[in-house]
Amino acid sequence: MAIKRSEFPENFIFGTATSAYQIEGAVNEDGREPSIWDVFSHTPGKIQNNENGDVACDHYHRYNEDVQIMKEIGFNGYRFSISWPRVLFSNQKKNQKGLDFYNKLVDTLLENNITPFITLYHWDLPYYLYEKGGWLNPDIALYFQDYAALMFEILGDRVKHWITLNEPWCSSYLGYFMGKHAPGHTNIQETIIAAHNLLRAHGYAVKIFREIVKDGIIGITNVVSKIEPAKESEENFQAAILVDEIVNGWFHDPIIFGKFPENAKGLFKQLGLEIPETDMDIISQPIDFFGVNYYTRQLVEYDPTSPYLYKNVEGILPKTEMGWEIYPEGLYDMLRKIHRRYGLPLYITENGMAGPDKLQNDIINDDYRVKYLEKHFEKALEAIEDGIDLRGYFVWSLLDNFEWEKGYSKRFGIVYVDYKTQKRYLKKSAVWLKEFLRK
Numbered sequence: 001m002a003i004k005r006s007e008f009p010e011n012f013i014f015g016t017a018t019s020a021y022q023i024e025g026a027v028n029e030d031g032r033e034p035s036i037w038d039v040f041s042h043t044p045g046k047i048q049n050n051e052n053g054d055v056a057c058d059h060y061h062r063y064n065e066d067v068q069i070m071k072e073i074g075f076n077g078y079r080f081s082i083s084w085p086r087v088l089f090s091n092q093k094k095n096q097k098g099l100d101f102y103n104k105l106v107d108t109l110l111e112n113n114i115t116p117f118i119t120l121y122h123w124d125l126p127y128y129l130y131e132k133g134g135w136l137n138p139d140i141a142l143y144f145q146d147y148a149a150l151m152f153e154i155l156g157d158r159v160k161h162w163i164t165l166n167e168p169w170c171s172s173y174l175g176y177f178m179g180k181h182a183p184g185h186t187n188i189q190e191t192i193i194a195a196h197n198l199l200r201a202h203g204y205a206v207k208i209f210r211e212i213v214k215d216g217i218i219g220i221t222n223v224v225s226k227i228e229p230a231k232e233s234e235e236n237f238q239a240a241i242l243v244d245e246i247v248n249g250w251f252h253d254p255i256i257f258g259k260f261p262e263n264a265k266g267l268f269k270q271l272g273l274e275i276p277e278t279d280m281d282i283i284s285q286p287i288d289f290f291g292v293n294y295y296t297r298q299l300v301e302y303d304p305t306s307p308y309l310y311k312n313v314e315g316i317l318p319k320t321e322m323g324w325e326i327y328p329e330g331l332y333d334m335l336r337k338i339h340r341r342y343g344l345p346l347y348i349t350e351n352g353m354a355g356p357d358k359l360q361n362d363i364i365n366d367d368y369r370v371k372y373l374e375k376h377f378e379k380a381l382e383a384i385e386d387g388i389d390l391r392g393y394f395v396w397s398l399l400d401n402f403e404w405e406k407g408y409s410k411r412f413g414i415v416y417v418d419y420k421t422q423k424r425y426l427k428k429s430a431v432w433l434k435e436f437l438r439k
């Protein structure tokens with residue numbers, strides 16, 4: 001029996017999600033200053049096909065058309081991020097033209113009965129702050145607080161749902177350890193310091209939010225992957241626990257318990273790493289929800305030859321174009337785990353897949369994405385029926401967009417973008433969603 005919208009709570013938010021650098025383009029327009037992603041994407045060899053976000057989906061000029069598409073599909077929520085370097089100059093003066101873009105976007109969403117959910121930071125740190133040390137400089141938390149306060153003051157009268165950071169695990173591990181993301185560092189000690197300053201920035205933003213937007217809610221969005229032992233053994237179970245703490249626990253526990261998870265902390269200390277733990281009182285200020293970005297599982301095995309005592313193992317399930325296993329069961333497992341461990345309301349702030357999408361006679365037949373979404377919706381509904389306080393689900397993504405180091409080679413959208421013409425085409429999955437959201 002096909003799943004129906006009417007099986008979800010009436011006030012459940014079904015939305016879609018994007019981020020500024022991935023869709024806006026107009027990187028040099030109206031005074032916008034460079035971010036670390038502008039510099040990283042213009043560094044030869046960093047991005048597949050040496051692509052960049054200079055134009056992307058030209059959303060800065062086409063936002064009204066994109067909101068009309070969301071309305072046509074029937075979404076009642078839209079999660080997007082603010083481009084920090086678009087709204088604040090390096091002299092700390094506000095960029096009114098940049099702010100006006102977000103004012104117009106928010107007003108257009110509200111006129112179309114779409115609830116805005118704003119992410120303050122989705123990786124596009126102003127480059128001038130990187131030159132001051134970026135996430136390695138403890139002062140970054142104060143710069144972030146000032147930026148957050150500006151956005152709360154400008155939009156807080158109309159926007160009541162806020163997310164401080166998108167996936168601090170990605171900002172720290174991909175940006176400072178694996179070197180795959182901006183700023184492209186490869187240093188585990190820097191990674192730990194950046195992670196701590198990201199958490200501090202989150203806390204400072206929550207603190208000022210409570211003073212400015214008294215009738216709003218604020219949370220943080222984390223990577224949430226189901227970590228499983230590749231083969232059942234005591235050593236592999238221990239490895240899975242350790243990786244779950246490194247990927248998931250490190251960015252959830254401090255916010256709720258005011259401390260880092262013990263096994264991961266013990267491992268890092270064994271490696272001789274410094275674990276900064278200042279401001280845990282600010283980091284662990286109460287928040288109103290956790291955002292869950294779920295895509296897949298991660299299979300691990302104990303590996304005594306690795307300094308981190310584990311290695312990743314390739315799974316055997318069908319995979320998306322990103323090479324990620326399709327594993328809807330993991331969504332249920334992680335919603336239950338996070339709800340039980342932390343007791344907060346949850347929003348699925350990202351879930352979706354990259355597919356081999358082809359435009360043929362104005363049609364994109366992405367049946368695989370319909371099936372993916374249906375299976376993950378079923379698990380979300382199962383979680384709600386089992387008493388988990390899940391309040392919304394944002395499909396990643398509205399549009400095909402700039403997929404970071406993969407450039408435009410991976411298409412996550414339910415709407416196909418022809419980057420040569422900027423024409424938008426609803427994929428079969430968007431048509432399916434349109435019908436689903438009406439039942």
Ligand SMILES: CO[C@H](O)c1c[n+]2c([nH]1)[C@H](O)[C@@H](O)[C@H](O)[C@H]2CO
Nearest residue numbers: 019166167223224293294295350403
């Ligand atoms: C394990 O996947 C991560 O949770 C993740 C996946 N994704 C993300 N985080 C980011 O939040 C988006 O900007 C990406 O475009 C999107 C698709 O790659």
